[in-house]
Amino acid sequence: MTNLEKYDNAFKLNFKVSDEDLPGLVYQGIFEWDSVGHMDLMADFEAAYGIQMSTKDVLDFTSYEKGKKILTERYGVNFDE
Amino acid sequence: MIECIASERIETNCYLIEEEGHALIIDPSCGKFIIDKLTEKGWEPDYIILTHEHYDHIWDLEEVRDHYGIPVIASSLCSERVQSIQTNLSSIGDILIYFKTGEEPSEPGKRFTCRAAEITFDETYTMNWRGHDFEFQRIPGHSPGSVLITMDQNSVFTGDYMIYGEPDMTRLKGGSKKDYDRITLPVLDAIPADFHVYPGHGPDYIKKNDTK
Incomplete structure (x- = not known):
């Protein structure tokens, strides 16, 4: 499974959304992505990529697109593999 | 005698039950305060008991168990899940x-793990401790390893269920609304009115007919 597939799957499994829902998805934009859903999502990324995210990065992770940027720039997750 | 110590970090309740100068420790969330209190009272702890595996309830488990060298009682799933930062949720504790x-x-x-419990059970466990009857029953939903502890048919230690004024939470990682509805809710509803409820957060209270 590629890093992008892991990334997308975390959203899809946690929030019961489909591929077409992912672009533009934002924190608190849907019921499931509230504070509890956010914690679950972050825990899944930490487990999937073997990283430990800082509190600041977790709080800055406010959209599907921004999350990719944070994971790439701060944790070296390559989504182009 | 039952004493409550609330940890500063996230206000998680630790309960000390005393009888004949001995004590049980339920959810060692604040090690220094527990040790100070036991020292001050001159109580000798016999067991540590866990209501469930979440990090705020086991924050100082290792410190307390090492200090006293006493066994830990927990459900098998709780025992398994305290051993991972993902399943004890310490990986997302700050958040x-x-x-x-x-x-x-x-x-x-801290992101931390704990060692397995010395005494484990799958679904139920009973023990008599210094004249007090204890029944342990696994009640999943909030977490797979959650346990209801009934003492002397008049008191219950509920962990993160039945927190006064708050709905029971099943959405954290490992939680299950399905298990909660099917297994746990009937158990909680069956707790008789007038039982003393000691939850993992907030005040203790007497159960009324119209509240969980």
Whole structure:
């Protein structure tokens, strides 16, 4: 499974959304992505990529697109593999 | 005698039950205060008991168990899940605190694991401790390893269920609304009125007919 597939799957499994829902998805934009859903999502990324995210990065992770940027720039997750 | 110590970090209740100068420790969330209190009272602890595996309830488990060299009682799933930062939720502890308090923790929280419990059970367990009858029953939903502890048919220690004024939470990682509805809710509803409820957060209270 590629890093992008892991990334997308975390959203899809946690929030019961489909591929077409992912672009533009934002924190608190849907019921499931509230504070509890956010914690679950972050825990899944930490487990999937073997990283430990800082509190600041977790709080800055406010959209599907921004999350990719944070994971790439701060944790070296390559989504182009 | 039952004493409650609430940890500063996330206000998780630790209960000390005393009889004949001995004590049980339920959820060692604040090691220094537990040890200080037991020392001050001159109580000798016999067991540590866990209501469930979440990090705020086991924050100082290793410190307390090493200090006293006493066994830990927990459900098998709780025992298994305290051994991982993902399943004990310490990996997201700081974020939980932020969402609960609106403030970032003043210092980063520890990500930690604990060793397995010495005494485990799958679904139920009973013991008599210094004249007190205890029944343990696994009640999943909030977490797979959650346990209801009934003492002397008049008191219950409920962990993160039946927190006064708050709905039971099943959405954290490992939680299950399905298990909660099917297994746990009937058990909680069957707790008789007038039982003393000691939850993992907030005040203790007497159960009324119209409340869980």
